[in-house]
Amino acid sequence: MSHTDWEARYQSGDMPWEKGAPSPGLVDFLAEHRDLTGETVCVPGCGTGHDAREWAQADFSVYGYDLAPSAIRLSIERTRAAGLHAEFQLVDFLREEPPFQFDWIFEHTLYCAIYPGERKQYVQAVRRWLKPGGRYLAVNYLIPDHDGPPFGTTREELIERFAPHFSLLSEWVPRSYPNRTGLELMIWWRKI
Ligand SMILES: C[S@@+](CC[C@H](N)C(=O)[O-])C[C@H]1O[C@@H](n2cnc3c(N)ncnc32)[C@H](O)[C@@H]1O
Numbered sequence: 001m002s003h004t005d006w007e008a009r010y011q012s013g014d015m016p017w018e019k020g021a022p023s024p025g026l027v028d029f030l031a032e033h034r035d036l037t038g039e040t041v042c043v044p045g046c047g048t049g050h051d052a053r054e055w056a057q058a059d060f061s062v063y064g065y066d067l068a069p070s071a072i073r074l075s076i077e078r079t080r081a082a083g084l085h086a087e088f089q090l091v092d093f094l095r096e097e098p099p100f101q102f103d104w105i106f107e108h109t110l111y112c113a114i115y116p117g118e119r120k121q122y123v124q125a126v127r128r129w130l131k132p133g134g135r136y137l138a139v140n141y142l143i144p145d146h147d148g149p150p151f152g153t154t155r156e157e158l159i160e161r162f163a164p165h166f167s168l169l170s171e172w173v174p175r176s177y178p179n180r181t182g183l184e185l186m187i188w189w190r191k192i
Helices: 006-012 024-032 050-057 069-081 116-129 155-162
Strands: 040-044 061-066 087-090 102-108 130-141 166-172 184-191
Touching (some): 024 050, 024 130, 024 184, 050 069, 061 069, 102 116, 130 155, 155 166
Parallel strands (some): 040 102, 061 087
Antiparallel strands (some): 166 184
């Protein structure tokens, strides 16, 4: 199976994931946890940076990564235009080494974007990029699709993959973009 050419999708404007706004579940999470601030957060597969900017607005030290050059360019431009600060870099999250281990990783439609055969590598990457005791916050997309991206998953699969390495702090069905209502599950983990 050939891999998705993400840069080509940005260049042709074929970006159905691009909602022009951060994940509603993340917005609510940060609003409810105003005590959490000042720590480092890694946003892999950051797209055009909406979620990264939401973390920046909550005073986190934010690092957004993506393997599509257009995503990084748009993230930098839009973050500057918003008067916010975040670092953005061209990185393959699954294959590269972190610059340091983060306090937080925030996942939003990266797990469902990669090929299911790469999920083991994804879990290893989250472990590698996160410091011991670090928190992994995921907006999981629970759809049945096998012919993605997006590729579906289930709560059971996520628990099986992550529970050996992370303790589950909390899980809930978040507020979502209109076309994803009821299809998302947020899971908040702490690296063991
Ligand atoms: C479906 S989009 C989601 C973008 C963003 N999270 C959002 O929700 O708007 C998936 C993003 O992950 C990026 N991506 C795919 N594989 C990646 C990898 N191995 N490392 C870093 N970014 C990756 C793509 O370029 C794309 O921007």
